[in-house]
Amino acid sequence: MQEGGREPFHLGEMEYFIEEVYVTEYAFKQWVILVLILKESVEEEEEEEEEEEEEEEEEEEEEEEEEEEEEEEKKSRGLRSSEGLQEHGDDRVKEHRANRIHPLFPHSSSGVSLSNAGQFCKIPSKEKGGGWTRGENMFD
Numbered sequence: 001m002q003e004g005g006r007e008p009f010h011l012g013e014m015e016y017f018i019e020e021v022y023v024t025e026y027a028f029k030q031w032v033i034l035v036l037i038l039k040e041s042v043e044e045e046e047e048e049e050e051e052e053e054e055e056e057e058e059e060e061e062e063e064e065e066e067e068e069e070e071e072e073e074k075k076s077r078g079l080r081s082s083e084g085l086q087e088h089g090d091d092r093v094k095e096h097r098a099n100r101i102h103p104l105f106p107h108s109s110s111g112v113s114l115s116n117a118g119q120f121c122k123i124p125s126k127e128k129g130g131g132w133t134r135g136e137n138m139f140d
Helices: 025-088 091-099 114-120
Strands: 009-011 014-016 122-124 132-134
Touching: none
Parallel strands: none
Antiparallel strands: 009 014, 122 132
16 A cells, blocks of 8 residues: 555554654664663673584583494493403413414414413424424424
């Protein structure tokens, strides 16, 4: 609806036609204050949203750190079990070491040290014409 070529001003469901507008200095200052208040409230809302996002990120980081700590604890539990055996210094340590398979001597059921490594090495035989035989203990 137009009345004499003027556009209507809508306020809610009502239509108003403004004839003339006079703005006083006081009204202008009030309008500026209102705009500043609205701008400030919008900035506060944005800051709150940023803070919430930061808190969510921190929570996610904390959860990741907790998961990493749990994994480290699981790994350290495995190490502690073998350390616990060594701390006790009883036959369990020997059993634990004996149950390990040495990568160089997989056929050995017990641990291999320098003192008994010679029995697993093949050395040249002088008696049999240079053939290879199992050595007794070449480190004695």
